[in-house]
Amino acid sequence: MAINTLALQARLPAGAHSLNRARHGGLGGLLSPITVCVVASLLSACTRQVDQPTSLHWYVYAERSGAFEQAARRCSDAAQGRYTIEFVALPADASQQREQLVRRLAAGDPDIDIIGMDVIWTAEFAAAGWILPWEENLARQVRRDRLAGATESANYRERLWAIPFTTNTQLLWYRKDRVPTPPATWDEMISVAESLGDVGTIQVQGERYEGLTVFFVSLLASAGGSVLAPDGEGVSLEDEPTRRALSVMRRLANSPAADPALANAREDQARLAFESGRSSFMVNYTYVWPSARANSPEVAAHMAWARWPSVAKGRPGRVTVGGINLGIGAHSPHPEYAFEAAACIASQDNQRLAATLGGLPPTIEALYDEGEVRDIFPFADVLRETLREAVQRPQTPLYSDLSLAISHSLHPMRDIEPEADAGKLRESAARALRSEGLF
C-alpha cells in the first residue's frame, strides 16, 4: 500500500524534461503501422481489423516522472506494429488502486491486459483467478537475474504470477551530525534518541493503516517470528518474537523520543517531520532521499543511512519488501502479447529507466553495480543487502483482512500490552484468515 504512493512523491527534477522528450519520441512508432496500412489499402487488401496493432492496456498508478509511460512507448516500438501498450493511470494510493481493479477483475473486464500489481496482491489475485500464471520456462528466466525477495513476492503456491518490475524497502535514515554510528537495535536507538533531547525524535509509521502492519511484520521478522504458519493457512505469531516486537512498539510509543503525532503518522508525515530537522531517526522508503535533497538540502547534507535496526542482538533487522510486479489479466483477449509486453516493460533497460528517472529501485540485481543507478541510490549497497534479506508480508489471499486485523489490534501503539495483546492479536488474525466477523 505504501510504496507506490511514495515513489510518486519522489522529486527528481531531471524527470520533467525527459517526459516531454518521451512524449514526442513515441510518435514514430505509431506512424509506421498507419503508413503501412495506407499503402496497403491502396492495394485494397487492408482492413482496419487486420493491420491495426492490437492495443494492450496497462493499468498502473500514475507514476509522476513519466518513466512508466516511456517504458510503455519503448515496448510498443519494439513490438513493430503487432501491439501498442496504452497506459491507464490508477490512483496514487495502493488501496484505491486495488479497489478499482478488483471490481473490474471480478466482473471479468477484458480491457485489463497488464496490471501493475503491488506485491501484496499476488496471492489474492492468483487465488481468485484474476491473473494468469507464467509458463515455467519463462518463470525460470525471470527468476535467474532478479533479487530473490522480489521474485518471491510474485510467487504463490509454487508458481510465478507476475514479473517483478520495481522493488522497494525501508532503510534507517539518521542524522550523522548528531549520531556518529547508526544504532544496531531498536532499544539502542530509543535510548540514544532519548539522550538527544528535543531533536531526538524517531519517525515511524504509526497510523492505523497498512503501514502499521508493515511495521509490525518487519519487527516480528527481525525478532525471528512470522505471522503465517509455513503452510500459509494458519496463524503462527510465535510467543516470544511476538512479545518482543510488541514490547518495542510499546516502548517506542511511550518514549519521549516518539513524535506526538505518532498515532497519525504515515510515510509522508514522517518524511516531512524529518525534513523539518527536528528528528534524528526515521525508518522510511528510499524516496525520502531525493525528497530531502530537493526540499531541505541542509538536512540532506547531514543525512545518512543504515540497515533497519534489529530487535535481537546478533540477528539483523529485516524489513518487508514492496514494489510493483506486472501481472496479466485473466480475461485479456491477447495474453500472449501481454506476457511479451510485460516482460519488455520489466526488462533491464526499462528498470534502469525507472531507477534513473523515477527513483524506483530495480529488481534486477546487476543494475545495483551500474554507476548510473548508483548515482541515484548512493545507498545502493545497503539497499541491496536489505533486499536480499527482506521478508514477505503474509502471502495469503486474505491479506487485506489480515492487515485490518493487525493494524486495528495494535493501534494506538502506546496502549499495547505485550502479554495480553499477543493473545488478542492471534485470535484476531485467526478470525481474519477465516474471513469472519468485523474489524
Add this chain to the structure above:
Amino acid sequence: MSRPGSRERRLAWCLCAPAVIAMLVVTAYPVLYSLWLSLFRYDLRFPDERRFVGLENYLTVLSSPVWWQSFFNTMLVTVGSVAVELVLGLVLALVMHRALVARRLVRTALLVPYGIITVVAAMSWRFAFDPTTGFVDGLLGLEGAWLAQRWTAFIVIIMTEIWKTTPFMALLLLGGLSLIPEDLLRAARVDGANAAQRLFRVVLPLMRPVILVALLFRTLDAFRIFDTVFILTRGAQGTEPVSLVGYNTLITRLNLGLGSAVSVLIFLCVVAIAALYIRGFGMNLSDSEDTK
C-alpha cells in the same frame, strides 16, 4: 391543500414518473440487491464458495463490539454536530435575513464552506491540526496532536462537520424566516414583546416545520458521515463511524455478504431516524403548514 381533481392527479403522476423510475432503478434496485446479498456468505474473491446463510450475517454484526462502538461514535458525531449547527445556523439565518448592508456579499460569504468539497475541507482541517505542519497548536500555544487522541479527534471531526454544513442549515432556515409575515412581528412589537419574546414566541413556533425539515436532512446526512472521518483519522482512535465499518468490510475485504448486512443495518437506522422525526415530532412532509 385542496384536493386535486382526478385529471390533475393523473398529470401529477405523469410529471413525477420519470423521477420515480430513475429512483427505482438507481435506489430501489441496489437496496433490494444488498438485502439479497446480505443473506449469503459471499466473498468477491471466492465466488464459488457462495452459500445461503439466512440471518447469520446480521447476527455476526449485531453481536460484534465493533458495530456497537461505531454506532455510538456515529450517534455522538450526529447529535454533536446537528445540535450546534441548528443554533449556529439560526444565528446565521437571522444575520442573512436582517443584513442591511452588503446583503448579497454576506449571504455569499456565509455559503463558501458549503461550496467546498468535503474531502478538501477535511484535508485542510487535518493539516491545520497537525502538530508539524499545522498552525492551530502554534496559535493556541499548545503542543498536542489533536487527531491522535480520541476526544480531541472527535472535537476536530465535529468542528469540521459544523464548519462545512452550517451554511446548508442556515440556508434552509433562511427560507423559513422569509415566510414569516412582517405583520405578525409588527403586531407583537405593538403588544410590547421584546426581541427575545418575538424570537421564541412568534418566529420559532412559526418556523417549526422548516426547522424539522432542516433537522431531518442534516441528521440523515450526519448519520451517514464518511469522508470527513476517512480523511481525518481513517476511523482510528475509536472514531470509526458505521459507514467506515461498512466500507472496510465491503470494499476492502470484499466480503459482500457481511458488508451488505452492515449497509442494510445503516439503511434501517436511517429509516428509523426519519420515522422518529415524522411520527415522534409530528412532522408533516407533504404540507407546508404546521399540523397542530
